[in-house]
Amino acid sequence: DGxxxxxxxxxxxxxxxxxxxxxxxxxNHDAMYWYRQDPGQGLRLIYxxxxxxxxxxxxxxxxxxxxxxxxxxxxxxxxxxxxNPTAFYLCASSISTGTGVYEQYFGPGTRLTVT
Amino acid sequence: DAKTTQPNSMESxxxxxxxxxxxxxxxxxxxxxxxxxxxxxxxxxxxxHGLTSNVNNRMASLAIAEDRKSSTLILHRATLRxxxxxxxxLRGGSQGNLIFGKGTKLSVKP
Numbered sequence: 001d002g003x004x005x006x007x008x009x010x011x012x013x014x015x016x017x018x019x020x021x022x023x024x025x026x027x028n029h030d031a032m033y034w035y036r037q038d039p040g041q042g043l044r045l046i047y048x049x050x051x052x053x054x055x056x057x058x059x060x061x062x063x064x065x066x067x068x069x070x071x072x073x074x075x076x077x078x079x080x081x082x083x084n085p086t087a088f089y090l091c092a093s094s095i096s097t098g099t100g101v102y103e104q105y106f107g108p109g110t111r112l113t114v115t
Numbered sequence: 116d117a118k119t120t121q122p123n124s125m126e127s128x129x130x131x132x133x134x135x136x137x138x139x140x141x142x143x144x145x146x147x148x149x150x151x152x153x154x155x156x157x158x159x160x161x162x163x164h165g166l167t168s169n170v171n172n173r174m175a176s177l178a179i180a181e182d183r184k185s186s187t188l189i190l191h192r193a194t195l196r197x198x199x200x201x202x203x204x205l206r207g208g209s210q211g212n213l214i215f216g217k218g219t220k221l222s223v224k225p
Binding site: 004033035040041042043044045048058090092103104105106107108109111 | 149151156157158159160161164202212213214215216217218
């Protein structure tokens with residue numbers, strides 16, 4: 001079955017540690033996205049990538065970094081510079097970003113807790 | 116980016132139709148209207164999208180006002196599994212990311 005996988009589902013870290021969240025897709029999609037969701041809020045865009053070896057900052061990129069070395073993979077690193085890292089992180093993909101038509105497919109999310 | 120306005124919450128009875136409204140008075144001519152929903156502790160899932168004409172798919176129907184300043188997502192027979200937060204989102208021609216508001220939390224009573 002095609003889809004997006006995120007691992008792990010729950011992640012706990014101590015303050016000051018960097019942590020990398022995994023996102024893999026086998027849908028052959030060019031575009032991939034990372035969103036953050038805080039309780040009771042909508043999703044906010046962190047980073048997105050339209051093609052391998054290219055990515056752009058979203059609305060809340062500070063304290064995060066990404067890489068896109070393979071089409072299937074778009075890992076997100078939450079660095080110690082991110083002041084409020086505890087959140088629900090969602091990865092998504094779509095065929096492209098070229099038009100407003102293509103739907104986005106979301107993974108199940110990773111819930112990160114930093115204490 | 117054009118904004119959308121949705122009620123914070125709505126309630127429905129199981130097996131009854133549900134009409135979820137969305138206002139988007141500043142919509143531009145190239146903006147598509149998308150609906151996604153998010154079940155508790157899950158990622159959002161695509162429901163439906165349209166530009167000018169009403170649209171139907173296996174999940175729902177989308178009714179778009181003639182002036183495109185509002186739209187309504189219609190679930191024909193609500194089930195308990197339809198309880199979720201429903202997001203109405205506008206996407207322009209070259210815009211990749213989705214801009215989420217707080218959406219409408221739909222509760223379905225048995």
